[in-house]
Amino acid sequence: MATDRRTLLKGLAATAATMTVVSTPAMAREKKNPPTDAVGLLYDSTKCVGCKACVAKCKEVNELPADTRNFGKGLYDSPDGLNEFTKNVIQLAKDGDAGKAVYVKKQCMHCIDPACVGACMLGALQKGKYGIVSYNVANCVGCRYCEMACAFNVPKYEWTKVAPKIVKCELCKDRLEQGKQPGCAEVCPRKAVIYGKYDELLSEAHNRLAAEPSKYVQKIYGEKDLGGTQVLYLSAIPFEKLGFRFSNEEAVPHMQQTVQHGIYKGFAAPVALYAILGAVMFRNRKKGAADE
């Protein structure tokens, strides 16, 4: 119990020595590759006619309630974007009056290196089978870091529930187990969104770009952006106009984890913290003894 100054200093010195031996310079985190069994979606906005069959089907298969708060209150399922009732939504990029309407489908991008998984402190969000970013409510404390971390604004918190969960697309993983496709891909009448193996979708996207170069912006969104995503997009107009604000190739967790793992390398941060705290305590104890 009684630790004298001598013992404490000894301990600190020993820790410092260990650290010097063990620690190596903090290294940048390696770029992640898609898992070998990765699946995904390819959404071609030039094929989409905005029928919203995918929106209705998604609600049906995921048993989500209608969001009747907006357009024509009470009459329609009219979410104003992804939200706690909506895992999949079709948005309009251009006003129909001003020019040609361009639609874009929004759902989880199933990043190869997801920010939400990086941000989740207890592993409620995990990149699992087929590379699907899935959610396990048992591990969730409701901190909503995933909501903040996601560059695509995907995970949503159930604000209206007493025991809220995070709501996000999980690529109909239960349907995949039954040999079915994700609801949106199954129901799309124009095959604007197709489901398949990630590699095949990527080569299909490249084929489409090569076959009709004048039709598309020569870029597959999600091929490299933010470390790559398992949902790929093709478009006739720049992707910024479809609401994709980031096109840097570094994944979000890359810098985040490089910094954090650097700090914690060899347990440096806690040791430093407790060393300081210990020193303060030691000083105060001495002061207190002198007062008595």
Add this chain to the structure above:
Amino acid sequence: MSASRIPADDSIAARLERAGVSRRNFITFCGKLMVVAPVGLAITNHLGPEAVAAEIGKAKRPSVIWLQMQDCTGCTETLLRTSQPDLADLILNVISLDYHETVMAASGHDAELALQDAMNQNDGKYVVVVEGAIPTKDQGKYLYLAGKPGLQVLNDVTSRAAAVISMGSCASWGGVASTGENPTGSTGVISLVKNKPVVNIPGCPPNPYVLLATVLEYARTGKVPALDEQNRPKFAYDRLIHDHCPRRPHFDAGRFAGEFGDDNHRNGYCLYKLGCKGPVTHAACSTRHFNEVVDAWPIGIGHPCVGCTEQGVVFTTPIHQTVDIKRPMPPDTYPAIFPEHKGVSATATGLAGVVGGALVGAGLVASRKLGNGNGNPEGESTETKE
């Protein structure tokens, strides 16, 4: 209509030939049956109207006894008011309408004799069609047919029938006569006839081809069609008006008629805001119109659906009161990719500031008071002793 004139071959085909009904008319009629019952019936489950005509032609003409109770004769009218007179003629040749107060030439004791004859000659094989509600209060004394209460006539006639069809909403559950106070204790056939198959064909009036399809299906196969939980034939009542409404695109786009005769009403916009009951009404009207005339049905002519096939909707919900949408679907609009955020007004900012300031101030005062309280030596001593 006497049965003695019917020869040995009493199939529908033979009868039509003898009656001189043109084959063309019969084929047309079969086409209409296929429209009203596109799925779910054995008689219309064939490749084309010719095949359906061959199928129905083989059936024995079903003997039909039509009872009229607390009715307005609207259901009779719907059967006979075809747009082409020869179709009404054809209908009376396809089925053997052996007793019908409005249609038959006989009256008085002759009419009663016709009823007894029909029951005796086709004992256990005839189909009873009931039109109108049946008053049950005070031993059914509010309706008498040939000196007997309607309730007793119903029991007598249906006890020897093969099947009973309730034609219209009144016969199905009591309809308008049973609404509200219900002074005569009116009710539907289904709550009185327990030991026979009962088919409800509600509507005010229902589509006559639904009745004909049901009767002919029974004549050909000996079975009533598949029924829903309210004993309505599924082939005609399994769909919502709203889901098959020709005005549905206007609903999805949020284009509504605001009042009768306004521009939106004239443009054929959705009638939901005028109280249309389409979203809660199961019936085939939106795809199968009346009197063989295209768009001859309420919504087609610009009036909201009143839900005449639904107990608890028609006669009870005000005609121009809107109904809840049970399963909202996406509208014909889209959320923007970059939504416009509404700015916060200066007043709201000021108000928030005032409230925030007051809270901070109150907190400060409270903490000071707490501080004083802790400083009180008496208070402290009592707490520490315990």
